[in-house]
Amino acid sequence: KAGVTQTPRYLIKTRGQQVTLSCSPISGHRSVSWYQQTPGQGLQFLFEYFSETQRNKGNFPGRFSGRQFSNSRSEMNVSTLELGDSALYLCASSFLGNFIGLASPLHFGNGTRLTVT
Amino acid sequence: KNEVEQSPQNLTAQEGEFITINCSYSVGISALHWLQQHPGGGIVSLFMLSSGKKKHGRLIATINIQEKHSSLHITASHPRDSAVYICAVRHMDSNYQLIWGAGTKLIIKP
Numbered sequence A: 001k002a003g004v005t006q007t008p009r010y011l012i013k014t015r016g017q018q019v020t021l022s023c024s025p026i027s028g029h030r031s032v033s034w035y036q037q038t039p040g041q042g043l044q045f046l047f048e049y050f051s052e053t054q055r056n057k058g059n060f061p062g063r064f065s066g067r068q069f070s071n072s073r074s075e076m077n078v079s080t081l082e083l084g085d086s087a088l089y090l091c092a093s094s095f096l097g098n099f100i101g102l103a104s105p106l107h108f109g110n111g112t113r114l115t116v117t
Numbered sequence B: 001k002n003e004v005e006q007s008p009q010n011l012t013a014q015e016g017e018f019i020t021i022n023c024s025y026s027v028g029i030s031a032l033h034w035l036q037q038h039p040g041g042g043i044v045s046l047f048m049l050s051s052g053k054k055k056h057g058r059l060i061a062t063i064n065i066q067e068k069h070s071s072l073h074i075t076a077s078h079p080r081d082s083a084v085y086i087c088a089v090r091h092m093d094s095n096y097q098l099i100w101g102a103g104t105k106l107i108i109k110p
Helices: none
Strands: A005-007 A010-013 A019-024 A031-037 A044-050 A053-057 A064-068 A074-078 A087-094 A112-116 B004-007 B010-014 B019-025 B029-037 B043-049 B052-056 B059-064 B069-074 B083-091 B097-100 B104-109
Touching (some): A005 A087, A010 A019, A019 A087, A019 A112, A044 A064, A044 A074, A044 B097, A053 B097, A074 A087, B004 B083, B010 B019, B019 B029, B019 B083, B029 B069, B043 B069, B069 B083
Parallel strands (some): A010 A112, B010 B104
Antiparallel strands (some): A005 A019, A019 A074, A031 A044, A044 A053, A064 A074, A087 A112, B004 B019, B029 B043, B052 B059, B059 B069, B083 B097
């Protein structure tokens, strides 16, 4: 089974631009969550999607948005990029069945490293 | 106070030592996850627990639901165990949002 695929792996953008990152979950997984990781920092939760609905959102400004498609693939978008948005963006998928509370293991992609200059 | 607290924040030990990393949480949970991140590497799920104890090779994870506490143990530690270990819980009263600990950086010296 293919793992979680994130594209692109690396991205360089300039301040003020916008960026879209993609995450393809493991086949059959319906939950996708997104995280920001900066050097020396832990994982900062961005949002979680389940069956095309945003279930939870972290404390990030409205410039950060996301969506999930019917095939469970997810995208996150950052508009009006700032230097502080430079980070590794990770997504994770899990199979949660019909009930998001039913626990299942998390599978992470290798991330997209975004550099804003 | 953070809802998920890990201790210690940093841990350095000699090869062969028995390692314990702790995770305490203050919310109701449906599950607790332990994950590992090697320097420059991806994040790998080690365990998912809702009760009791699980073992995989030299790794053992336990959870005490009443005390809201989990431990990750590594027996016969090896330098390749050097990584950041992260605890995360699914918060039942917050739409099952994943709440993350800050991680424990483990260094095993040969």
